[in-house]
Amino acid sequence: MRGLRVVVTGGASGIGLATTRMFVAQGATVAVLDLDPSGVPRPLPALRADVRDDASVRAAVDEAAARLGGLDVVVNNAGIGAVGTIEDNTDDQWHHVLDVNLLGMVRTSRAALPYLRRSAHASIVNTCSIAATAGLPQRALYSASKGAVLALTLAMAADHVREGIRVNCVNPGTADTPWVARLLDAADDPAAERAALDARQPMGRLVSAEEVAAAIGYLAGPAAASVTGTALAVDGGMQGLRLRPAAAS
Numbered sequence: 001m002r003g004l005r006v007v008v009t010g011g012a013s014g015i016g017l018a019t020t021r022m023f024v025a026q027g028a029t030v031a032v033l034d035l036d037p038s039g040v041p042r043p044l045p046a047l048r049a050d051v052r053d054d055a056s057v058r059a060a061v062d063e064a065a066a067r068l069g070g071l072d073v074v075v076n077n078a079g080i081g082a083v084g085t086i087e088d089n090t091d092d093q094w095h096h097v098l099d100v101n102l103l104g105m106v107r108t109s110r111a112a113l114p115y116l117r118r119s120a121h122a123s124i125v126n127t128c129s130i131a132a133t134a135g136l137p138q139r140a141l142y143s144a145s146k147g148a149v150l151a152l153t154l155a156m157a158a159d160h161v162r163e164g165i166r167v168n169c170v171n172p173g174t175a176d177t178p179w180v181a182r183l184l185d186a187a188d189d190p191a192a193e194r195a196a197l198d199a200r201q202p203m204g205r206l207v208s209a210e211e212v213a214a215a216i217g218y219l220a221g222p223a224a225a226s227v228t229g230t231a232l233a234v235d236g237g238m239q240g241l242r243l244r245p246a247a248a249s
Contacts, residue, residue: 001221002027004121005068007061009051009108010078012039014177015127015216018209019075020044022217031064033057033108034078051078051104054111061111071115073220076105077127081179082141089141101145105152116165123220126153126169127212130235133171150231157229166228168219173235176206201236202243 006023010016011032017039023030024044031045040046045067049060065071079101082089089097105126116122129146131139150169157167174180174197187193198205215234218224233239 001217004028004072004221005065005070005119006030006073006075006220007033007064007068007071007108007112008075008077009033009049009104010035010127011075012037012046014179015172015175015209015212016075016077017041018213019077019216022210022213023073023220026217026221028073029068031068033060033064051107052099054107057104057107058111061108061115065112065115070118071112072119072121072123074109074112074116074124075127075216075220076108076124077216078104078108079127079145081183082145083138083183084140085138086140088138094141094144097141097145098148101142102148102152105149109156113160113165117163119164121222121225122163122165123224124156124165124167125216125219126167127216128153128169128171128231130171130173130233130238132231133233133239153231154229161228166219166224168224168227168230168232170212170215170219171231171233171235171239172212173201173207173233173238175212176208180206201238202241203236205236207234207236 006028008020011020012034020030032040033047033049037046047060050056082097128149131143132146132150153169184190184194212234215232
């Protein structure tokens with residue numbers, strides 16, 4: 001990754017922070033855009049940006065490009081969760097989640113395109129989700145937003161392939177992140193809820209943020225120079241495997 005200039009949105013915690021650390025460890029120069037950049041490791045450029053606001057995003061991307069001397073990779077990781085069926089979330093909540101999870105990626109990518117077009121190794125990686133391809137209970141709004149991210153990834157890949165810009169996404173399963181930790185803390189029986197989340201992934205555990213970051217690094221890096229329009233699942237086998245129940249002991 002040495003020499004690559006990378007922007008990571010939502011890079012101050014969870015998968016974004018693990019991704020930031022991965023790029024730094026592999027020799028890239030990284031700028032982080034986050035609504036609260038206080039968790040960004042020093043001395044990395046930590047730029048406050050609200051992905052709901054186009055002017056905020058454009059200003060932060062321009063500053064990141066100025067500090068790094070251009071851009072080669074954009075990781076669209078900023079996102080929020082939502083719980084409930086279609087009856088449980090108001091129209092305002094739908095607009096808010098889609099504004100962050102979908103339009104936030106549009107705004108960031110749009111602002112970065114002029115810089116990426118000048119790169120010899122241009123790549124965009126979107127953080128999508130297993131929720132885009134598998135029906136999960138109590139995740140209607142979140143799933144809809146991530147299904148849109150998957151479709152957006154494919155459309156962007158088609159639009160920009162002839163400009164030399166690759167666009168891919170990662171589809172994590174349930175990951176051990178601060179957001180999941182908050183969901184568990186709010187459950188009536190956090191231990192039982194965690195056991196249920198572990199059990200629904202065939203490998204029997206949550207995905208780690210570092211494992212998702214490694215997949216993002218692959219898709220962004222030179223080893224994936226022929227990979228575009230691809231969704232890479234990092235889900236413990238949840239999407240593709242259909243195991244028989246374990247034999248009773």
